[in-house]
Amino acid sequence: MPVALRQPGWYRALATSLLGVAFCLGLTTLIRSLMGWDPLIEWSAIATVSMIGVPFFFLAGLGAFDYWFYWMSGRPTRAEDHSTHGAHSWRDYFKVNTDHKVIGVQYVCTTFIFMFIGGLMAMLIRAELAAPGSQFVDGQDYNSLFSVHASLLIFLFIVPVFAGLANYVLPLMIGAPDMAFPRLNALSFWLLPIAGTLMVSSFLMPGGAFASGWTAYAPLSTSQPLGQLCFTLGVQFAGASSIATALNFLVTIITMRAPGMSFWRMPLLVWANFATSLLVVIATPFIAASQFFVLLDRTLGFHFFDTAIGAGREGNVIMYQHVFWFYSHPAVYIMMLPGFGIVSEIVSVKSRKPIFGYRMMAFSLLAIVLLGFTVWAHHMFVSGMQDWIRVPMMVTTAIIAVPTGIKIFSWLATLWRGVLHLDTPMLFSLGFLTMFTLGGISGVMLAMVPFDIHVSDTYFIVAHIHYVLFGGSLFTIFAGVYYWFPKMTGRMYNEKLGKIHFWATFVFFNLTFGPMHVVGIQGMPRRVADYAAQYSELNLAISVASFMLGISTLVFLYNMVNSWRNGPKAEANPYKALTLEWQVSSPPPIFNFDNIPTVVGGPYEYGVPGAVHGIFDKPSPQPAAAVASSSHEPA
Amino acid sequence: MSSRDVTKADVVRMLVIGAVASAAGIAIGLSINWFPTAAATQAGPIDTFFDIMIFLSVPVFVLVTTIVLFAVIRFRVRPGEEDLDGPPVHGNTRIEIVWTAIPAIVLSLLCVYAATVLSDIDAAKADQLKITTYAQQFAWSYEYTGTDGKKFMTDQMFVPCRPTTAKQDEGAPCDGRQLSLDIKAVDVIHSFWIPEMRMKQDAVPGITTHTKINPNRIGTYPVVCAELCGVGHSAMRSTIHVVTPAQYTAWLKLNSKAKTG
Numbered sequence: 001m002p003v004a005l006r007q008p009g010w011y012r013a014l015a016t017s018l019l020g021v022a023f024c025l026g027l028t029t030l031i032r033s034l035m036g037w038d039p040l041i042e043w044s045a046i047a048t049v050s051m052i053g054v055p056f057f058f059l060a061g062l063g064a065f066d067y068w069f070y071w072m073s074g075r076p077t078r079a080e081d082h083s084t085h086g087a088h089s090w091r092d093y094f095k096v097n098t099d100h101k102v103i104g105v106q107y108v109c110t111t112f113i114f115m116f117i118g119g120l121m122a123m124l125i126r127a128e129l130a131a132p133g134s135q136f137v138d139g140q141d142y143n144s145l146f147s148v149h150a151s152l153l154i155f156l157f158i159v160p161v162f163a164g165l166a167n168y169v170l171p172l173m174i175g176a177p178d179m180a181f182p183r184l185n186a187l188s189f190w191l192l193p194i195a196g197t198l199m200v201s202s203f204l205m206p207g208g209a210f211a212s213g214w215t216a217y218a219p220l221s222t223s224q225p226l227g228q229l230c231f232t233l234g235v236q237f238a239g240a241s242s243i244a245t246a247l248n249f250l251v252t253i254i255t256m257r258a259p260g261m262s263f264w265r266m267p268l269l270v271w272a273n274f275a276t277s278l279l280v281v282i283a284t285p286f287i288a289a290s291q292f293f294v295l296l297d298r299t300l301g302f303h304f305f306d307t308a309i310g311a312g313r314e315g316n317v318i319m320y321q322h323v324f325w326f327y328s329h330p331a332v333y334i335m336m337l338p339g340f341g342i343v344s345e346i347v348s349v350k351s352r353k354p355i356f357g358y359r360m361m362a363f364s365l366l367a368i369v370l371l372g373f374t375v376w377a378h379h380m381f382v383s384g385m386q387d388w389i390r391v392p393m394m395v396t397t398a399i400i401a402v403p404t405g406i407k408i409f410s411w412l413a414t415l416w417r418g419v420l421h422l423d424t425p426m427l428f429s430l431g432f433l434t435m436f437t438l439g440g441i442s443g444v445m446l447a448m449v450p451f452d453i454h455v456s457d458t459y460f461i462v463a464h465i466h467y468v469l470f471g472g473s474l475f476t477i478f479a480g481v482y483y484w485f486p487k488m489t490g491r492m493y494n495e496k497l498g499k500i501h502f503w504a505t506f507v508f509f510n511l512t513f514g515p516m517h518v519v520g521i522q523g524m525p526r527r528v529a530d531y532a533a534q535y536s537e538l539n540l541a542i543s544v545a546s547f548m549l550g551i552s553t554l555v556f557l558y559n560m561v562n563s564w565r566n567g568p569k570a571e572a573n574p575y576k577a578l579t580l581e582w583q584v585s586s587p588p589p590i591f592n593f594d595n596i597p598t599v600v601g602g603p604y605e606y607g608v609p610g611a612v613h614g615i616f617d618k619p620s621p622q623p624a625a626a627v628a629s630s631s632h633e634p635a
Numbered sequence: 636m637s638s639r640d641v642t643k644a645d646v647v648r649m650l651v652i653g654a655v656a657s658a659a660g661i662a663i664g665l666s667i668n669w670f671p672t673a674a675a676t677q678a679g680p681i682d683t684f685f686d687i688m689i690f691l692s693v694p695v696f697v698l699v700t701t702i703v704l705f706a707v708i709r710f711r712v713r714p715g716e717e718d719l720d721g722p723p724v725h726g727n728t729r730i731e732i733v734w735t736a737i738p739a740i741v742l743s744l745l746c747v748y749a750a751t752v753l754s755d756i757d758a759a760k761a762d763q764l765k766i767t768t769y770a771q772q773f774a775w776s777y778e779y780t781g782t783d784g785k786k787f788m789t790d791q792m793f794v795p796c797r798p799t800t801a802k803q804d805e806g807a808p809c810d811g812r813q814l815s816l817d818i819k820a821v822d823v824i825h826s827f828w829i830p831e832m833r834m835k836q837d838a839v840p841g842i843t844t845h846t847k848i849n850p851n852r853i854g855t856y857p858v859v860c861a862e863l864c865g866v867g868h869s870a871m872r873s874t875i876h877v878v879t880p881a882q883y884t885a886w887l888k889l890n891s892k893a894k895t896g
Binding site for chain 2: 418451531
């Protein structure tokens, strides 16, 4: 066998994937012949089994399981082998790598690719909606576009990009050499391209891509063409990735903090990811279950959601929504709490002040985790569930605004009398503060049952979710990417382009999503390819603004790519921040710290005379240049 | 440092600017023509409730924005301050209690108000007209009991409403029987919505859902499917005709004969 096929990598992955297809084809055909089903070769069955099986063959070929297989086979122990740790050339970013910094970059780049694909779909959606009637796409294709758009941006962008940013900075922040389970970390990442490829490739399926929305309500989803399975199974892979990463974060945070790094000395980004990981580990299995129900109904004739009258089938359609939202409401916080962490870091550093009310900031995160599990049915006020539950769910939903309010007010108090450095990360953080407030306000409005009855499933919902996930989450993601760009790439981004990006995004974001509140209340339902003529003027304005918003992201893309290649070299600590990730070179040494630091104080003691967060064993830190030159050698 | 000190005059100025901005925001918020024409009694309390929420929300947004803008203008780094740090304030228990308690109280009161509005719009009236609504991909149909006591199906919804003024045509205010709708879905989930009447209820396969509407304006209004139901979702529309009792009786008679005769 050629060496290329024996070594882990893309050649072997291709070979094992082909093997996987053959295996799934054989297995399906064997079972069908044993059961005596006709026809023997059923392509949709083979495709279904392949979508489940081939990814594992691919991962095995790529090398995600090599080390575990080695140990499982009872072979002799071998010395620490760091050959798959750290990136020595760009090629290493395309391999199974155990370095959390490489994985962090892999995550962020991959997820942004899916953001651009999903964003492009948004452009097509707005092109279709620029005028009433049917212009570019028919009903099914339109339904596919918004379904894949939402699924990509939720499951392949916002949820994992936060995991990617945290992957990079969290171990550095707590003074750890890596994540607790580096190989699991690598596997978590490689599940993502699989999930994303499944979802994007659903456009190639007979019958088109999945078209039942990112919510995939049964029984619509159980009666859709094959493309639906790309969602059903894509979510499983993305969900498994999410759960594994969350476990990794929890164990890393609990067990791998540097000496002296007590919970009350952890940066709030670490707290935020601790809270998020709790949510992920508890909630994500529920969406997995909901999608397994759909899979079983659709492929094996189960009757979870089959209510065929007279056939004695007692399926329960509303049950899907309960199980789905028991994950998908906490998922809103999974997509927001890490952003809270990012904003806390930036607002404190850029205001040159300690974060206001540090402990309340941490407690409010935990309060959101707890309350986040008690509000799911506010998505179901008109679903036909029992009436009495509506008011309790309204109350819990309103109350969850209290810990969120505490956070907003504490950030404002942190700004107060600070020395504000208004660079791009800070601008996006301040933009987040104002825009997320609007998203929170419309969220409280939606919690109110009588109002929700009217606006449920309208463009008011579309406006709200984009104020929360774009004005909220994406603003914090942009803030975080700019903020840690010097640390991750060793280069400075272009400040001027960053500011242009911010202002263009801020203005066109509001022009795009602001008017959607109005058309929603006026009576335009969501998820429609066509609409009544009375909404045409506002929709045209929304579409024009959305195209400008789309163009604004190209400024970001250019800035990132160009700065990464040609930007000026970054110092170790360009912002004079106290947290540990800034106390090492940019990018950090391969094992993060040549000496594990000892933490002696809080992370945000700006303005406190003589305050120190972490100390390193050596009396004087190495010059940045010396550290940088040794950064690619094992410590 | 002096430029960072906040004087009483600054606070007064912020309060004035905030009050003016709030007033302007509320005025704009209330002047926007948010809702479609109101054609049911349910619209009254819901629309008023929304106005109250505008009234409460605008000051919250203005508060956050004012502080952010004031901070940006007054506290931004100036030449020579590159190495300056802010005052090391870590917190203030009293103010933290205040900004926990006040939102909690306001939100609780809002919930109480919402609950009363909900019971208001859900209240059953003695005189009800029962109609069974069927939703299927991609059409609505309605089952009535005809003048001869037999049931018939129609794809247009007609409901009687007695004009309360001399005006009898489109737009006339009226008072009539409460519609009591039993809603059923034949295939997938749909959602029955009349934007002009504000009420919405999913149609769910396997169960019968209910909603009550009190029409109070003569006219025709669209019935919209609000839950994604497949390829024809955006075309799944029907019409509700709110007509005088005489017109309704005539329509009912005509249909009873046509459908059963």
